Amino acid sequence: MTPLAWIGALLIGLSLGLLGSGGSILTVPVLVYLAGVEEKLAIAQSLAIVGGISLFGAIPYIRSKQVDWRSVVLFGIPGVLGTYAGAALSSYLSGAVQLMLFAAVMILAAVMMFRPKPADPEGDTHERSPLKIGAEGLGVGILTGLVGVGGGFLIIPALVLLGGLPMSLAVGTSLLIIAAKSFAGFYKYAHLLGLENMDWTLIGTFTAIGVAGSFLGSVIGKKVSNEALRRGFAIFLVLMGLYVLGTNLPKVL
Numbered sequence: 001m002t003p004l005a006w007i008g009a010l011l012i013g014l015s016l017g018l019l020g021s022g023g024s025i026l027t028v029p030v031l032v033y034l035a036g037v038e039e040k041l042a043i044a045q046s047l048a049i050v051g052g053i054s055l056f057g058a059i060p061y062i063r064s065k066q067v068d069w070r071s072v073v074l075f076g077i078p079g080v081l082g083t084y085a086g087a088a089l090s091s092y093l094s095g096a097v098q099l100m101l102f103a104a105v106m107i108l109a110a111v112m113m114f115r116p117k118p119a120d121p122e123g124d125t126h127e128r129s130p131l132k133i134g135a136e137g138l139g140v141g142i143l144t145g146l147v148g149v150g151g152g153f154l155i156i157p158a159l160v161l162l163g164g165l166p167m168s169l170a171v172g173t174s175l176l177i178i179a180a181k182s183f184a185g186f187y188k189y190a191h192l193l194g195l196e197n198m199d200w201t202l203i204g205t206f207t208a209i210g211v212a213g214s215f216l217g218s219v220i221g222k223k224v225s226n227e228a229l230r231r232g233f234a235i236f237l238v239l240m241g242l243y244v245l246g247t248n249l250p251k252v253l
Contacts, residue, residue: 005030013209047183054176055179071177083145109153110235110238136162
């Protein structure tokens with residue numbers, strides 16, 4: 001693995017620790033452009049890495065009882081099924097098409113980051129529709145399976161606005177849902193691409209560096225403006241998304 005790939009792995013963790021969501025969207029570009037991994041394998045392995053980092057990140061929230069288990073079930077089960085289905089659908093698409101879809105998701109994530117955070121519904125007793133929560137989980141899950149992103153930038157607003165969760169519960173709940181979805185997607189990709197083709201050293205290294213980076217990012221994040229970071233990261237995602245589109249459009253055409 002090149003030094004740039006190591007730096008990329010650290011940036012994945014740092015961005016997750018600093019921003020709470022959106023950082024995992026760096027994993028696929030880092031694997032493809034810095035570690036030289038083939039597109040479909042990069043998407044598959046990114047799911048294992050994102051799942052591992054998210055699971056470690058969720059542990060402190062579980063220990064401090066900042067996870068809403070009802071939302072994990074209502075959002076997570078359809079999300080797991082959707083991710084499995086999305087991974088199965090990927091066999092009908094070329095790696096270049098998947099990366100173009102991924103670029104569109106990066107730009108969508110940037111738009112979501114430019115928007116203000118959803119209002120915290122603390123004290124709001126209005127019952128949210130389990131059907132809407134499940135449908136959102138299914139949709140985000142399909143997206144996860146197709147392009148290999150955790151989807152925290154979509155899950156957290158959904159949990160707050162549709163699930164009625166306070167932000168203090170939404171983050172930990174989101175991390176657990178992302179972990180479950182990511183491992184489901186990786187399982188299906190491993191079946192499609194072959195378990196023997198997975199680079200377990202790379203997966204383990206990226207996960208370990210990402211976990212360390214996320215803890216470091218959470219410490220740094222307490223000392224800097226979160227809003228400025230979000231906007232800066234959003235601009236970076238737009239530029240990266242346009243680059244991924246530009247490099248894969250000729251392959252598709």
